[in-house]
Amino acid sequence: QESQASGLPEYIKIVEVGPRDGLQNEKVIVPTDIKIELINRLSKTGLPAIEVTSFVSSKWVPQMADHKEVMRGIERHPGVQYPVLTPNLQGFHAAIAAGATEVSVFGAASESFSKMNINCSIEESIEKFEDVAKSARNMNIPVRGYVSCALGCPYEGNIIPAKVAEVSKRLYSMGCYEISLGDTIGVGTPGSMKRMLEAVMKEIPLHALAVHCHDTYGQALANILTAIQMGVAVVDSSVAGLGGCPYAKGATGNVATEDVIYMLNGLGINTGVNLYTVMEAGNFICTALNKKTNSKVAQASFNTGTV
């Protein structure tokens, strides 16, 4: 197999974050039925995991105010996970009541970012997550942990790999089955990605690691390539590259799922995902949002009529 010969994983799990991370960072409030339609379309593409919504107070994140309706309204396809964000115990209980069967918690490798983003220190946030993890464990609900600012922080600048490793380890020890390392402002390069992963891999087994790269500086695919060359086999991405960067006005954020799949297909790596159906889902949501796709593959394909 082409991918095996090159030392790359044979299979890569794509975690689709468009409906949550993507839409949360789009200005236009999307109607509930459009969100549900998007998720249902994504469920048919072969994507193994789709981040559905966030059980946070609508005061902070108006886009996710309809979290209950979305959770209850989507089709649940067998073999597809539908994780939701739950920043605290209250959100966790609401999520479970609405039918969630997997949850995520968001930590950060930067104190400043933690305080500005979720209004508490890293340590305080870990305590909240531990409450969630404990309840989740009792109910057999898997928990995914995110570490933001893994390659840089909009407030602190440089982030040392040891700090990322430390926060990752806290999340892993509390029971998170997977740690998604996020380059929140997209400043990372293959150089910093490698150094960060080397530090984290000392604390967390490879199979439990994921990368969540932003394309704000155009580095996402190169960073993802570096990660998968090091054995990482889980990649987060967002259909049509939904979700701009809240720290750089007008700049892009999430890497586009279509562009990631195009690259992985070209490397002979199996993802189980049908690129064309993802492009169609991307086309649907961009039409609904009245915006251009951020996916270069979609841009090129729809203009030449070829894939």
Add this chain to the structure above:
Amino acid sequence: NIVPTPVKINLINMLAETGLQVIEATSFVSPKWVPQMADHAEVMQGITQLPGVSYPVLTPNLKGFQAAVAAGAKEVSIFGAASELFTKKNINCSIDDEVMAAARAANVPVRGYVSCVLGCPYEGKISSAKVAEVSKKMYSMGCYEISLGDTIGIGTPGSMKEMLTAVMKEVPVGALAVHCHDTYGQALANILIALQMGVSVVDASVAGLGGCPYAQGASGNVATEDLVYMLHGLGIHTGVDLQKLMDTGTFICNALNRRTNSKVSQASCRL
């Protein structure tokens, strides 16, 4: 939009100030085919040629070569392709023995470009063996460097690796360059693979100027700013001042009344 000659000259001069060592200045083709390059002689004569910087120009035939040298060119480029159909349809695309002979006689270095190395808009898939064959031919004719172009940006690290493996059997890696297009967003990943395989010459275009003529509205050239950002992040020395480069990109985008295609530029303006 036809860019005025003084704007072109200013662009080239600004680029030379960034630390870039090679700047492709213009093309000595008939203005009938490429109106944008009609002012080739004026541009060549108008720029300030800094010591240590090369200003290669395209010369598809002997006539163009002679005009280029007369206008002060000290390095030229010729274009071949790994696809027969592409060669037929793209008129600037056949390897001219006369140019090679004249360049050798005049001690003018010649850079060879091979188009469609990872795919062709007409033929589709291109065999690595064909790319290796064309590259070998150009190298044996006397080109000091062969720039392998993913003309429609369709390549991925997988096909890049396969193609380079084949070409490196025929041409020493020190004489190879990659010219990646970002039409499918793969350029930096493809360049990264090439670097990992030992390639150390990379083509790029400030602000990602130059769309794809084969996919309406799609992007073409990879942005030099984004490339330099990655290389510096890898600790690789380029000699280029990224800020000056971004300023140059801003200049030409303003002159063209268009947005930059460089993500680094887009992001940096706002922070």
